[in-house]
Amino acid sequence: MGQHGFGLERFGLVTLARPRVTALALVLVTAFCALGVWRIEATGVLSDFFRGDNKDYRLYQQMSERFPTSEFDVFVIVEGQDLITPDRLEDLRMLHLELQFVEAVNGVLSIFSMRQAPDAEGYPPPMFPANMPRGEAFDALQEKVTTHPLLDGKLLTTPDNQAPLTILIVSLDKAAVAGDGLNAAVNEIKTLANESLSGTGLQVTMAGVPVMQADLRSAIESDRLLFNSGGVLLGMLIAILFFQRATLILIATLCPIIASVVTLGIIGHLQIDLDSLINTIPPLVMVIAFSDAMHMIFSVRRRLDNGDSKYGAIRHAVLTVGPACALTSITTAVAMLSLTYADSAVIQTFGVSAAMGTLSAFFVVMAVVPSLSYLLIGNEERFRQTDVSRLGMMHRVDRFCLWLSRRVEPHHVKLTAMASVLLVALLATHLQLEPRYRLSDQIPQDKEAMAGAERLDQKLTGAQPVHIMVRWENGKRLFDNEVLGAIAAAHRVMENGSRVGNVWSLDTLNRWLVRSGEDARQYLRPYIEMLPEHLTSRFINPEQNAALVTGRIVNLDASDTLPIVRALDEDLDTLRQSFPRVSFEVTGLPVVAALQSDNMIRQLNDGLLIAIVLVVIMIGLAFRSMSIAAISIAPNLFPLVATGAVLYAFGGGLEYSSVIAFTVAFGLAVDDTIHFLNRLAVEESRTNSAEKAVRQTLFVVGPVLVLTTIVLVLGLAVTVFSAVPPTQLFGRLAMTMLVAALIADLLFLPAIILTLRKLRPVGRRVEDDDVVPL
Missing domain, CATH: 3.30.70.1380 (Transcriptional regulatory protein pf0864 domain like)
Known part of the structure; x- marks a missing residue:
């Protein structure tokens, strides 16, 4: 079975061979990474989301260097x-x-x-x-x-x-x-x-943006404590509920704790700031590590209960479950890395960090479970004698999966047809989702910054700044008639702009002097020199080779801001012809958001599509069967389009956090499919009957899929209590997608396999000592 995990699972054999050395190494690595955790600093810089190699952000940076930004x-x-x-x-x-x-x-x-x-x-x-x-x-x-x-x-x-x-x-x-x-x-x-x-x-x-950033930083710090402590407590409660043995509870709980510390420690040592996206990595890593640990521990426990030796049970888990864990880690990491397709440094950093955390979780599990199981389980016979009465919850799930396996087989054609119709209908609904982004939606909604912004929207023209940066060639001076005329013309364009108000520039002062009956040419320069620098630097840079015209708009979605920006830019085309030696450029944070959010969300969608294709190809390569790759498409697409349809039904749109949630949850949802197919390959090599193989796979793997889904959903449930709206949305969508993935893998995947009846045995024939007696 080793080819399914490309040989990575054999790391578990190394740790099994040297359990004490592995335990000592885990202590040292965890201690080193714990030092890095303390180096992590929270950030709430809203413009960082759009930081990337694009002309709109570069222009915004240039403006920020010349003028004190909003x-x-x-x-x-x-x-x-x-x-x-x-x-x-x-x-x-x-x-x-x-x-x-x-x-x-x-x-x-x-x-x-x-x-x-x-x-x-x-x-x-x-x-x-x-x-x-x-x-x-x-x-x-x-x-x-x-x-x-x-x-x-x-x-x-x-x-x-x-x-x-x-x-x-x-x-x-x-x-x-x-x-x-x-x-x-x-x-x-x-x-x-x-x-x-x-x-x-x-x-x-x-x-104002600083108040938003302060609220966001406070929320991120609170979330960090909530996610880490809440994730550990939930994992421990689930372990207690289903394992009911101190040894297994300890092993299952240590895996997510160590994986989270290692991941955060690497992030800290790499000096990656903690933002609302990076903040979701600890609960992600915890649930991934806990899920893999449960698969491994259930396999060890089942073998022990059926008479295998401690060493043999652990080795069997490494060789049969380990490849699936390795493949799921690789495919999940690929899904995370697809986020780097977006032209956003923040999203790229999140994608790389999440992929790193996913792989770290795998290696932690393959180090902790084999070594600590060997060191802590003790006498196998005593374990078997005391374990029978501790499987109450597990027996209930087993009985459910046995009941399900008997119902899927006689109705597999109907279930396949239902899956096909649902997939098409949900896909059509999912495709109706439109890109959506609003700056205020990225910050806590119950804080003062939002209340203040609403007051400015109601009683003034809003708090969101839109700028026209006016620059002139060397040799021109600020008080030259051509330069002043260019600034005045840009001011008029901004004033006449739809839904733009509260316009400020050097021309505001010039107009006031003219209204007062004064000679503006005589008094403008001395008046400017009299004003404090913090005031003049808002519309004139210190070198006096650029000026700023600033207006404000209310809090709008990017799709509503974009027409305003484009209209301003089109109106400036006339000025560009009239003042050929002067440049006029529209910029500002709302402008960058309007111009880049739609493109960025579409890039994320493209990255998700690439991830889906790559994951399907990797499944085919791992199982050495393109037919298995083809079979995996429908159950992996179903949770994605189902979640999109739910989002559309509740009036949602394609925000960056929703597309990231789709990508991350897709990586997690594929895990169920891989574990199902991995076990199916074992069962197929024992029998020529697809019906028996599917039934046995549902009975053996089904309970673990149910429990790991519960773990994943509850682990991500802590994100719903976040004060940051994108984090809440991320958690809700990810949980919805995971539940849909379980339905797809327990109902539709077995039905599709039985309907096609063309699935050939995959992998080598399993030897007698690899077969799990039931």
Whole structure:
């Protein structure tokens, strides 16, 4: 049987031959990897998902290098009926001043940053005097504030019959918020705002990408604890329920624990950051290791109960079950590696890490089960005498599979027809799924960042920034008429853009000076030089060879953002002709998401298709039979299209997390098919009857498939309790797919085999000592 696992299972014979050395090596390797676990750091950088070798992300990087990106803007949103009163404005001004003393803050932009038109001497006085006026003087000030072109609809909104709202845009220093500094900075700003405005009746919420990232990092850290502890506890409970022996429980539990530590340790030593995708690897590795361990332990236990020696039972498990475990690990790793087809560094890293974890789990199982079974089981006769009464749960599953095997045979033609019709219908439904991506769907929904973003969507034009980066050739200067004209033209394009508002640029200031009756050409440069750098750097880079026009849109799906982006780019074509020595480019995180998410999701779909083809080919090569490869197609496609149909029925779409879930779960679902075919090859070499071979395979392997599916589903169930929406979706879809895979392999696969009746014996003829007596 060794050819099924390409010989990898023989690693188990090595560990069986040297059990004590293997146990010592496991302790040393686990200790070394445990050191790497402590090196793992959580990250929540939303733009990293689109990091890859594509022009849209490269342009976004170039903009980020020239300008402080929106990834470092925290929006402190303050609203209330008494907002525009002398006392409340004094409170707000004090908050503005205090925020500037936060160590991680680079600058604060608010209504208190604005100035009035220049006076006769060219000096623009502050909008708010040092002493807040009262009575009629304050009414006059209020009129100026609510009609100021740089405030109204930008930093302040006063809609009729609604509470006024203002925002303080707190710019964070990139270096200061690196690593854990981000969470500390966001928490300090939040605490300061709440304390400063406590008792004022004003409501404070926060929004912005840094707040999203802080919420995401906190959720990832919480998930990490939940996944690791929850996975171990669930695995231990299942082991107790079905093994009821301390020795077997210990062996079964150690496999996922050691596999998880080894995988996380390698990730830590390679300095791979922990994101919402990498965070799902520990539960994946745990369930894979536990599933393989159960297959091995059940085989050892069955042989012992039927009179085999301890050494013989373990060796038999390595040689007959080991090849299937090796092949399932290889095919699962291939499915994981197909994710590298996507042009996303984050997804590529996840695919490689998950494949590495899958293979690590296999080698851990092949080290732990043979060595510890030999060292801990003890006297075989005593084991047999005390084991009979401990199989209550297992006997129930055995009886179910025996009942099922007797029902499949007489109805195999109907079941095959049903499988064919269902497969076609579900495939047609699955193909209706459309790509979908929304930036806010990647973060916890019950956190403050979402509440703040919703307020900005309702009362302003949103918090999602869209930029036009304007660059000019060397020799041109910022205040040249051609350059200023290009910036003004880009500003008009952004203003006229559908669903874009709150537009800021150098031209905003220029227009304000013109409205004030001033000579913009005379006052623009000195006014710019007077403004703080953290403010001017938002729309002019330090070298003064590029400018930024920024507008904001509400939280939209990528499919809705894409027409906005394309319309802006088309409108800029006219400017590109009018200003041939100036470049105009639309960019920003929502822009990159809109342009790349659809392409990335389609790449993931293509990668999944490649994985399916490769896995089918590998099954054919491993079993040296293309007919077996062909037979494996339907039961492996069924769970995929069934899960897609369920997703479509509940109004879902093809998000990156759903396609990744399809890919990962496909790799896991194939395991059942391989174990079934592996056992079928054994039974086929003992009899020329397909009916007997299928019936015996269902009886022997069926119970283990049921139990391993329970293990996989419960192990992945912890992801449903995640605060991160993509992780929740990943878990739900993966569990659905695994249940569908069990149905396909226990009902449809046997029926298809019996209907075709053309399956030839696979592999060598099994010798007497390889046959499992029942």
